[in-house]
Amino acid sequence: MNNLIKIRILSLVAVVLATNLKAAEVPELDRLKEAYRGAVGRVVNPLTQMYLTELEKLRDVYTQAGNVVGADTVKAEIAVITQKIADAGKGTETLMEAMVVVPPNDPNGVTFGPVHRGDVITLSYLGGMWKNAGRLATENPDAIITEKGEQSRLVIAAPPENGVPGTVYQVVPPHTAAKPFSYTVPQSAAAVVLRINANSDDKSNPGFVTYRLTLSR
Template sequence: MRNLLIGTSLLVLSSLWAADPAELNNLRNSYQSAINRAVKPITDTYLVELTKLRDTYTRNANLEAANSVQLEIDLLNAKTAATVGTVGTLTTVLDAVAVVPANSMEGFKLGSVRRGDVITVSYVSGLWKSDGSIPTENPDAETTDRGDKTRLAIAESPKEGRPGDVIKMVPAHTRDKPFSYTVQTTREDVVLRIHYGGDNPKAPGSVTYKVKVQR
């Protein structure tokens, strides 16, 4: 009998909670959106500064310190990736500062995307190169010494030790005008990587982009 009363009480409470007035829901959503707007610029700035610090440690051959900073970057990106917000009629499923190393076929993992998702990227900072030892190429510049080889690419994840197929190359000038790409085919694993040379373990440098995925 006691269990029945408790169960009935929980059902009544659940019904009350489910019946929140529209005005309360709107106010709650506005509150959460305001928090997200306030916190995001602080997080973005922190990630950019962390990237600079990591690169400084790397240039000074302090790999232990560089790895510690990279762990902090990965942690913050994971937290950001877990945040889901609503913008207009689209739901933001990823909003992050992506650090993309030149020497990685996986670059920065976007994960699974669906047909119709919109991927938006904008350049923040960094230089890289597909060969050599000194990063000198800006993927967001109008022209580069190596042409499109050093552009950013939206690509499939690597397969059998080889870079995955390029889905879309990201053009120049995204710092001033973010580039958006509408996904044409649902895919399980999508990454941001250097357009050419990600399979070179000695490719120098990394670049930082703001990235957003909406559906």
């Protein structure tokens, strides 16, 4: 057997061994991850439930005092925490959680990623007004009825190409302050964008809106 054949055989054996070793390591890693998540859950879940209870008390205090803004803000936080508890029950991992300020005059909006097929993007409105035309920010994208209809809604979209706003994947519906909206990513992408639905490339559009963004897997 010449040296070239020996080298090829040894290379093939090395690849097979490496593949088998990698396959053998996966179950142990999965079990370790599961044990870790279980341990974290046993510590964090009771604290989360306590936090939720205190939030509900605070909501009631604000409601009884007639503080509508305070009550609505706390309700939004309650909705987020409730969603977290539901996700924890499903074994979902939170990859990112942030408060994002979305401008109405930039097709890049708020860009984040990468995202993978099956990831879940959850959004809840926190505040702010904007408009896809004019000079006054008078549109609430979370309101059921708006002057501009769907044009002033928040959307999940592809990044722009050559300054042209990207394809809209999903229009975010209203009432997310009370009930966060979740969107399951149908296809992996390097990045996705949160922006106003129409005329996001008009630099004169006024205002901004704030949402809580969560990406989970």
